[in-house]
Amino acid sequence: MIQEGEALLSRNREHTGTLWTTLTTFLGNHHDEGGARQIILSVTRSSRIQPEWSQVEVAWENVDLVLSQITRNLERVTQALEGMEGNHLAWLESLVREVSSSISTAGDIREKLKSFIIHPQDDQIYWMTQENRDGEIALNSAPFHVGETLQKKLFSEKEAVILTSATLSTQGHFGHICERLGLEDADELLVDSPFDYPKAVLLCIPNDMPAPTSRGYQEALQQAMIDICRAAGGRTMGLFTSHAALQATRSGIKEDLERVGFNVLAQGVDGTPRNLLETFLQRPESVLLGTASFWEGVDIPGGALKALVVTRLPFNVPTEPVFAARSQLFEDPFNQYAVPQSVLRFRQGFGRLIRGEEDRGAVIVLDQRILSRPYGRVFLESLPGCTVMKGSLRELSQEIQRWIAGTS
Incomplete structure (x- = not known):
């Protein structure tokens, strides 16, 4: 044998x-x-x-x-x-x-x-x-649908199951997540956040940012990252939807920021996510560039993060196999599936800024589609009430500095 x-x-x-x-x-x-x-x-x-x-x-x-x-x-x-x-x-x-x-x-x-x-x-x-x-x-x-598997292997085996998170709802209801999880008769409870968001968060939306698909977007993004980092004294994190965009931005801002004393830390280039977070906490005069896992589950305590930059609305890549296949289940795939999925990820990214009652900072959305497209309001309506400011990139940088200093 x-x-x-x-x-x-x-x-x-x-x-x-x-x-x-x-x-x-x-x-x-x-x-x-x-x-x-x-x-x-x-x-x-x-x-x-x-x-x-x-x-x-x-x-x-x-x-x-x-x-x-x-x-x-x-x-x-x-x-x-x-x-x-x-x-x-x-x-x-x-x-x-x-x-x-x-x-x-x-x-x-x-x-x-x-x-x-x-x-x-x-x-x-x-x-x-x-x-x-x-x-x-x-x-x-x-x-195709995780609801059947969850019902068979989890929900039907338990007398009760509690699902809790700060980012399960879109536009103030649980319709999308309930549909995806196959929950037909679940009891729901949506409670207000314990944080005072109007005093804690300045939501900045530039009205002069080029469209993400335009040729001038990358250059404008890089200049915005430099201006925001300087206004916040470092303590800045940029969230990206692709490694290519992250690496291009790192190359475009690294020399200018390091010349004036700021450190540039990029996921996949300058270390593991854990090492980058440790370095960021030890040296707050830094800008941290992340994608994928940095949109969720990242906790930067002690108010070390002051400016959170959302470079693009986090839509899935249309050709990604799971997303493309599941999209076929909907009559209106974009509005019924793509937008709600992106909103959930957007809310998760937003939540990286305020982790405690004493935290205060700015969230900057560098994707003009949040203003120019009809679905943009879905993203805005899914956020907690914040102090909102719209204006030019130059105006917003000055306001970010005042907001973080507590003089605004």
């Missing part, structure tokens, strides 16, 4: 390598538009009817066959080990558990590969990703 197992493992490595090479080739030939950091391909019905997909299926069949043989081999090993239980060997029980776990893992891998490659489920979304062009690929899946 041992020699047979070693031979099977060798064959498994060979066939798995072939499968992954075949998938990588398919991804390279058919991938969706993606950034430099990641290549993405939605695997749909149309993907699976491509001639090259048959090569993927053949490679999968070889992997599945050898995994089934490995499973049978391990089952025989388990039977042999269980026959030795009367010898009271200390290591025996642990070894049996380990072999049983390997059998379970092999079965799980077989089922997931089968679902992804040959028998996709109608209620699942499938996609492949590759980090950079030379990185390893990953096979991913997610449910």
